[in-house]
Amino acid sequence: MSGETKGLFVDGKWVKKQRTYELRAPYDGQLLARISMADADDVKKAISGAQRAFQTMKNLPAYQRSEILFRVVQLLKERKEEMARIVAKEAGKPIRAARGELERTIATYQFAAEEAKRIYGETIPMDAAPGGEGRIGMTWREPLGVVVAITPFNFPFNLVAHKLGPAFAAGNTVVLKPAEQTPLSALVIAEIFQEAGLPDGALQVITGSGRELSDALLTDERVKKITFTGSASVGKLIKQKAGLRKVTLELGSNAALIVEPDVVLDKVIPRCVEGAFSYAGQVCISLQRVYVHETIYEEFCKRFIERAKQLKVGDPLDEDTDISAMIHQREAERIESWVEEAVQSGARIGLGGVRNGSVYSPTVLLDVKRDMAVSCREVFAPVVSIVPYRELQEAIEMVNDSVYGLNIGIYTTNIQHALYAARHIESGAVIVNDIPTFRVDHMPYGGVKESGYGREGIKYAVQEMTELKLVSIKTDF
Known part of the structure; x- marks a missing residue:
């Protein structure tokens, strides 16, 4: 692994950039890899690819989305020790804790696989209001489109899973920007999703400087939702740039x-x-x-x-x-x-x-x-x-x-x-x-005040990553 150049993952292909940075282990400073640094054009290409792939993802039957996620679960089980050692090296997480994170990651994708098949709507008693007689009302949930996911270093597999799992379960596509210190886990999860059969372009992984890439990631009108885990100061900046688009912010705490x-x-x-x-x-x-x-x-x-x-x-x-x-x-x-x-x-x-x-x-x-x-x-x-x-x-x-x-x-x-x-x-x-x-990982998780807003936990994140649509049918037409 030492010194190898890692590329971006765009439209199902690996793209190595001339501009890179050295990724070193926090504990001993060992050179782990050279990480490609994306620029604004790379972000635009990734969003374009995710937008194209959305046409496939939104039409993918729920059982197929579920099967892809279940295959991810199986592949993670087979490579669990390898994944744990990646976390231990790039994040400095003790190996026993790293294994615990992988167990949770597997559970998170399993919850997402299950949730893909139970995204329900409801019927509305339209005749509960005058003028509603002779009408049927029903709701369903539709995917939003392109989701930008920005993740921190401390749980580089599981917090990515809390973005990708519900997004794919609902039929969205994702442009993922992992933390600069922990890109290897995001890149290997891209490999796993590709092997599991996720359509090319549904997952894009952009590595590099968050400061340099933030405007391109946050201001593109094709992005329908931003989900971020990190500091309150950065969360506030994201909120300012997001406008009317959906945002989930998992921010700081002093528990x-x-x-x-x-x-x-x-x-x-x-x-x-x-x-x-x-x-x-x-x-x-x-x-x-x-x-x-x-x-x-x-x-x-x-x-x-x-x-x-x-x-x-x-x-x-x-x-x-x-x-x-x-x-x-x-x-x-x-x-x-x-x-x-x-x-x-x-x-x-x-x-x-x-x-x-x-x-x-x-x-x-x-x-x-x-x-x-x-x-x-x-x-x-x-x-x-x-x-x-x-x-x-x-x-x-x-x-x-x-x-x-x-x-x-x-x-x-x-x-x-x-x-x-x-x-x-x-x-x-x-x-x-x-x-x-x-x-x-299935419980609702999120905060109040400067700890952010919105909720994760797969069922609740799916709700945040879908739009509710009402359909009213006049039956005596």
Whole structure:
């Protein structure tokens, strides 16, 4: 793989460009490949090809779209270990976590294959209104056309699956722009879809600089929908350029958890450590803020730190590694500065706070104030703050004191407290008796406030990627 030039995937063909960039592994800097850099003309060609292919895709019977997706599932199962190693190398994801991502990716495409055959409409009782007598009303859903999908580095197979799966299930075509650090996974999934029988042009993969390609991707009137997972700042720019076209935005978060005094800490602590530090905290719903009742606060902190000390930091291809490098050294330097600023403002380091190149050690912060960057912004790093509270209402107010609202968790054995929290927490999802990092791939997933809008989860994404049409028939004509 080292040094090989990878091309764009346009109209079912591989197109190598003279202009390339070096793709290097986050952990050790190994040269993985040279990646072709598309320009605006390449984007136009890709959109044109996707527009032509839409005529085929929209007429493809549902069972055939389903069969293509099921073949993708089978091919991924056969190449699962190969795919996991690609993720481990290009994203720096520990190999065990990479395998977990591939399992989820397989499930996501399987859900999409199933959903392709149950895109339903309904009948409307037209005579419920005066003047509606003698009429039949019915609805169905139609594909939109060309979808632009822009995906991040942290789940380069599964978050791509959450764009491609529902788009193809519904009969759309896709121009995919993967993150610059993780193009290999997108390119190999293009190979798999081609082998599975997806019509040429239905999937276009454009690699290169997002900054350079954004206008061409976002302003072309032939694009009917934009689906983006990434930062809130970029999401706002996309929204400005999208106009009246459909947009799904999965943006940032600083996920929080409330821990009530009646829970068994032996059950809670391992999940909390996992939620805070999996993939070095580079997960949209990584556990960033923990609010623990004051009566168990000291014990919780002690046990949490003891458990976190057991995590192994190292090579992502090592079977025993729990945490590896962050995606870029500049990201490790960023979080290092955030932690230093917090300490200078009165926070204490309970564990960690050490950077070694692109690796940042698992870090626990205490005495954190609400206005510190490590609390009010998205850390996207292996850093967690633990804060005491007195009453549940106080904890909910601290949870809601955020511009984000994606997933929030609460551990409690009190059903009234659980339902009260679910009602009053401002988020897209409230996870009771588990960490906010919990997600399965068919559930509705999305946020409020600056966490974005629209929902993923295959059934819900299909709805976002189709248009509802009403047909009214006058029967006594």
